[in-house]
Amino acid sequence: EAGVTQFPSHSVIEKGQTVTLRCDPISGHDNLYWYRRVMGKEIKFLLHFVKESKQDESGMPNNRFLAERTGGTYSTLKVQPAELEDSGVYFCASSQVVTGTDTQYFGPGTRLTVL
Amino acid sequence: TQLLEQSPQFLSIQEGENLTVYCNSSSVFSSLQWYRQEPGEGPVLLVTVVTGGEVKKLKRLTFQFGDARKDSSLHITAAQPGDTGLYLCAGPRWTSGTYKYIFGTGTRLKVLA
Incomplete structure (x- = not known):
């Protein structure tokens, strides 16, 4: 069974661009789920989809971030326009159920660098 | 506010030594999870502890959940180079009708051959 995959593995963009x-x-x-870790800090929750619906987006930093999950399959996270402080590693995770003891399976992450 | 504090932040030991890493909180958690993350990969779940005072063993790794469910520890016996990685604890918080997970800052372990 294939695990969680993320694309791209790395992205380097300039401030003001879209990724x-x-x-x-x-x-x-x-x-x-989407999570983010900025350098030296802990992994922080961004948002949670149940199928195509946003269950909890309390962790989204601001309105420059837009997450979608059309059809309840893959998800995209768009940052527009990117700022320097958006640099970090963005992780995606998925799970079958949400029980508080469930297993989340993480992807390898996308390392975003904003110059 | 950092709800889960991990210590130490960094640990470098020789192969064969024992070690303990800690995950502490001032808040009660219904459960705590331990993950290990290796470079270029995402965190992988090792164990979930649910009951206060619970001890779980995974080969040379022993996990304990504090009686008050505010802390947890991970003890590794006879560490091996393959144990090298970033160890993370995480706990659930009920909010917006679902659980979201709070992560600790991690303990970066290096085991030297």
Whole structure:
């Protein structure tokens, strides 16, 4: 069974540009999460999809970030326009259920560098 | 506010030594999870502890959940170079009708051959 995949693995853009990150969860996983880790800090929750619906987007930093999950399969996270502080590693994770003890399967992450 | 504090931040030891890393909080968690992350990969779940005082063993790794469910520890016996990685603890928080996970800052372990 394929794991969670993310594309691209690295992205280097200039301030003001737009970047779109993609996540393909494990097939059949209704729950999809986006997380971010900026250098020296902990992994922080951004948002949670259940199928195509946003269950919780309380972690999204501001309105420059837009996440979508059309059709309840893959998800995209767009940053427009990118700022220097958006640099970091963006992780996607998926799970079958949400119980508080469920297993989240993480992708390898996308390392975003904004110059 | 950092809800989960991990210590130490960095640890470099020789192969064969024992070590313990800690995950502490001032808040009660219904459960805590431990992950290991290797370079270029995402975190991989090692264990979930649910009951206060619970001890779980995974080969040379022993995980304990504090009686008050505010802290957890990970003990590695006879560390091997393959144990090298970033160890993260995480706990769920109920919000907006679902759980979201809070992560600690991590302990970066290097085991030297």
